[in-house]
Amino acid sequence: MEQQATAPRPPAGHPSAPDPLSPLDIEQAEAAIVEHYPRLVRLGYLVLPAGLGRNRRVLTAHALVQRSLPRNRVSLVECAPDAVPGPRGPEERRNDDPGYAYVRLRVLRGALAAGRPRGRLWPRPGLLPPPLPQVWGLRLFPRSGGADELALDQALGRLSPPARAAFVLRALELPSDREVRALLAAAGVAEPGAALAEAAAVRVPAGSRDGSLLESAEFDACSLQARPTDLMRRRQHLRAAAAALAAAVVCGGLLAVPGGGWGPDGAAAPAYARNAAAEQALDPGRLTRAPADAWRRADRPGFASWPARGDRTDDEALLRRALSVWARPGSTVQVTATPGTPAGPAPGPPQLLYAGAVDSAVVVLLYDGLRVVRYAEPRNGDATAAALDFARTDAADEDAATAVVLGRTDGNVRYLTAPWVSSAAVRDLLDPAGAAQPLHRGADGVTDPTAGPAAAGDCRSWPVLQLGGRLATDLGELVPARLTSGAPASGAAGPDRTAAGAAERAVWAHTACLLPSLRSQGVRAVNAWEFARQPLPGGAGVAQWLCTRAETWRGAGGRAVAGFLTPGGRPGAQAAVVARADDTPACGARQPHVLAGALWKSPGGNRYALAAGSPDVVSITATGGVRGTGAGPLLALPAGQGAVARLAGRTRDGKRVAALK
Known part of the structure; x- marks a missing residue:
């Protein structure tokens, strides 16, 4: 049986106080869910952390509401009596319904649990993809609103989970702070007063609205739009799964066949023979290096005409580690790849673009005609804590191959610019009349640290690079x-x-x-x-x-x-x-x-x-x-x-x- 809440109860006979000892039938809670399902899903969607992404928030909000039924056939009312107000109008009769108050409290608890800090070993249940409902092959998200809704969504995303819940309850559910404070306390919030104070400081965007901005379609997790997932990545995952299954079947069959397997392999080399191209791709002595003036003579300048730069271009031990990690990244290597970028080894000896120390790391940039690959290891010599980043750059021309990110530290970014870039500066994209601020570069084309757009989360500024006559912006990739x-x-x-x-x-x-x-x-x-x-x-x-x-x-x-x-x-x-x-x-x-x-x-x-x-x-x-x-x-x-x-x-x-x- 569900535990009974210990929040203070209104005096007997109070019109909004249900009997705290009266049983609540599961049918009563189910009726409340069916009748107020869109409102409960909207509440869960708004309180869930924005970091989950809109698709995960939609599915998790539906899962929270669908899992809010009592576990047993009969359960005691679990809501805080002070959190159930009297009616405010014909449409607010739900607040007198103990079934609605019960499921609302369950939804609120689940959404708040998802916003608490992650545990050391296991993430909290709200952070895991819900078992039901599940949607395969589609991304679901509410319809887009206007600029006011976008600004409010960003403001809510910066609040703590209790403050976000307080703001939503005040705007959609409860008429007084006393009732909001009681409901937050029943939901497990340690300091409801602090949450209310933080919520009160949010500036709601100005605009003509017939009701609360939270009631707009931007936050309606039941009226949804559907878009496909990343089709290329999904196809690659299916192919990889099919290849892994086929490999498992073949290996299992070989283990079961005695002797030399199924017979001669025809013109194939013996199983113990080495692949010459793969071996050459691991040899730092075979790295290709473009001449310093190759870009001046190229028909179409691009990454292939970048010379090798940096103070570690002759460090064979560093280059060997970079090539080996690229070919066989270990379990401690952090590997990232932009969508649609294969993360496999190089087909042959790649081209060296850069090797040198960048702030607290040592960085190697390589290029194989399809991808730019960044290898980084700590400058203190711990080569086991390495990172490997892949970015697709096929058909990159003079306009697309102007810069590569060398490193990010404390919100600042260092770039390696192309040899044909004559000048570098930084502009604020939101200040079109503002002057460009010169960005110093070293002799090897490495810029000084400059603030990246990530430091402008409230979108009051957006710094961009001006490289000669071109503008470029960092979107979190190489x-x-x-x-x-x-x-x-x-x-x-x-x-x-x-x-x-x-x-x-x-x-x-x-x-x-x-x-x-x-x-x-x-x-x-x-x-x-x-x-x-x-x-x-x-x-x-x-x-x-x-x-x-x-x-x-x-x-x-x-x-x-x-x-x-x-x-x-x-x-x-x-x-x-x-x-x-x-x-x-x-x-x-x-x-x-x-x-x-x-x-x-x-x-x-x-x-x-x-x-x-x-x-x-x-x-x-x-x-x-x-x-x-x-x-x-x-x-x-x-x-x-x-x-x-x-x-x-x-x-x-x-x-x-x-x-x-």
């Missing part, structure tokens, strides 16, 4: 992603689409806060451009429509995001995200068209459905909750509150353009 700006009709990112100009930086200032969502995704380049300007109804000014597209090294998984920016904001104001799509060619070189829509409320209180397309869109049609057709790439129609319009456009050559969603 090779920084190039930032470009301009309509994608001109083809792939190139010198004609640099983002270093003042006008291009002004566009990037409105979309820079989208970059954190691209971390560790194998992004090669990100392009941002203004595809339309729209006069707003009633003379409210001119709005900007922006599209940001990320391209990956593996050629798949491109992401497009449409932003809407109303006039009158500061230069670094972020555009509201109105649509986004993954694994789409829209807004890119293959499909340069783009169409997006948004609901907008005028200063006079009138609501409109707005739509805009790229310049090649000649007509837009709206159906569904809003109906109308307009010639040209712009459309503005009166709309009711919460209206949903389906948009479609046509180009000059008659092609249909679907709207980003």
Whole structure:
């Protein structure tokens, strides 16, 4: 039988106090779950730590609610009586239901347990993938909200788990701090008062809302969008599993066959013969090294034309360790790889790019034509604590091969720049008018430490590298992603689409806060451009429509995001995200068209459905909750509150353009 809570009870006869000794039928708790399931899932989703990721938070929130039934047929009421208030309106009758109070407390306890520090041996249950429900091959996440919801989600992510629970309970569940404090205490929070004080300090984003921002679709874990998982990685895992199974079957069969196995192996070498290419890949004396001026004579400069630099390029013992770890990483080696990057050994002798001491580590950079590989070991000589990082860089040209991350320490980053980079500086992407700060480089092309974007978690600044006339940003990988700006009709990112100009930086200032969502995704380049300007109804000014597209090294998984920016904001104001799509060619070189829509409320209180397309869109049609057709790439129609319009456009050559969603 469930243990009975010891929180203080209201006096007998209090309208909101259930009898603490009355039994609670399991059917009563189940009815409460069925009736209030979306609300309970939203509560669990909001209290769970943001570090789980939106897909894990959705599944874990559903699992917490589904596991909140009593274990036994009959269980005593476990909620704190003071945490069950009187009714606040017809829709709040749930607070008088002891079944709802019971399951709410169970959900709150589970979500708080997931946010506590991890144990030494085993993670807490909330940190493990839930046994049920499980979704294979899909990522589920709530529908995206606006800039206010994004800012609130980031603010909640910085709170402690008790403070996050206090904020959510005050906004969605309980009318007074006394009741919130009692419910937190019943859920196991040691200092409910401190949690309430921390929650009260959160600044809720300003904006016209009919209710709490927490009630928006951004935090509804029952109305979900589905996207595929990393298809390339999933295919590689299936192939690896199939290969491992086949190898196990073959080895088992060989063990069972007496003598020399199944017979002669034909032209194959004997089993004890050595592979010459594999042996050469382990020999530091066979490393290839480009001449110092190779990049000047190359038809297409890239990593293959980088000379070997650093003060340890002749340290054969270091190079041998790096090559051996690459070929056979041990159990103590930390191995990372960007999505779509194979982590196997080199097919032959690789090229040496760098070998030298970087802060507290010794680093070796190698290149095999497909990948840049970074080997690092502590400078104190403990070669067993090594790290190995892989980044896919095939077909890297002069614009993509401008720099490689040598090391990260305390939020600062050191880069090795390409030999053709004439100057290096640092800019704040959110301050387009600010001057670039020169970044000193040594004779070997290694920069001084500079603050990385990870130090700007609140997105009040976003430092980027300016390498000559190119901009690049650190997204947590070996090779920084190039930032470009301009309509994608001109083809792939190139010198004609640099983002270093003042006008291009002004566009990037409105979309820079989208970059954190691209971390560790194998992004090669990100392009941002203004595809339309729209006069707003009633003379409210001119709005900007922006599209940001990320391209990956593996050629798949491109992401497009449409932003809407109303006039009158500061230069670094972020555009509201109105649509986004993954694994789409829209807004890119293959499909340069783009169409997006948004609901907008005028200063006079009138609501409109707005739509805009790229310049090649000649007509837009709206159906569904809003109906109308307009010639040209712009459309503005009166709309009711919460209206949903389906948009479609046509180009000059008659092609249909679907709207980003």
